[in-house]
Amino acid sequence: MDNPKNTTEEKPKRPINPNREKLLLLSANARAFKERMINESTTANDALYWEAQTLNSIMLKYFYKVPEGMELGTFNQWKSQNCMVKKGEKALVIWGQPLRAQRANEAQAKGEQAPEDDASGEYFPMCFLFRADQVLTPEQIESKKQTKQEKREKKLQIAAAIATVATVNLDAIL
Numbered sequence: 001m002d003n004p005k006n007t008t009e010e011k012p013k014r015p016i017n018p019n020r021e022k023l024l025l026l027s028a029n030a031r032a033f034k035e036r037m038i039n040e041s042t043t044a045n046d047a048l049y050w051e052a053q054t055l056n057s058i059m060l061k062y063f064y065k066v067p068e069g070m071e072l073g074t075f076n077q078w079k080s081q082n083c084m085v086k087k088g089e090k091a092l093v094i095w096g097q098p099l100r101a102q103r104a105n106e107a108q109a110k111g112e113q114a115p116e117d118d119a120s121g122e123y124f125p126m127c128f129l130f131r132a133d134q135v136l137t138p139e140q141i142e143s144k145k146q147t148k149q150e151k152r153e154k155k156l157q158i159a160a161a162i163a164t165v166a167t168v169n170l171d172a173i174l
Helices: 018-040 044-052 055-063 075-080 099-110 138-164
Strands: 092-095 126-131
Touching: 018 044, 018 055, 018 092, 018 126, 055 092, 075 126
Parallel strands: none
Antiparallel strands: 092 126
16 A cells, blocks of 8 residues: 655746746847847947846836836835825836845845755746826825816705706696
8 A cells, every 4th residue: 555645746836927928928028129239339338238127127127118208106105105106007027036045135134144055046926117197196195086076066966956847837838
């Protein structure tokens, strides 16, 4: 009889996240774009410039077409500023900080030594960013609330006016 503790079953692989698949494809295109720009550089400075560009910066600038200087933030970063992401807006997906770097930053913040390298250290999570034009500022949120309240009050006034209008007996008039 087999001992169930000694069996080594492989964990079923989770299906790849569609966002991750798109990001991998976008990264491959950004990498090819970067290589092409390096190869087509006419000066050493141009080649160095393109060599220094990260895949994330290339994706944001050339693929997502984010304007220079546009503020970006995660959902939670915008929320912490009391902003609200507009309904239906889609995030820009880029690569996040590798887990090893995240753990090192957390350890440093606690005053501890960074953990030793582990197998998950080179895993790059996805980062979902929203542009400033995809969010409502606290002032815009308040303005929307006031507009909705004003519309509600007008509807109530109209309903009240209709209710107070006396019905007229047309047969008595004619």
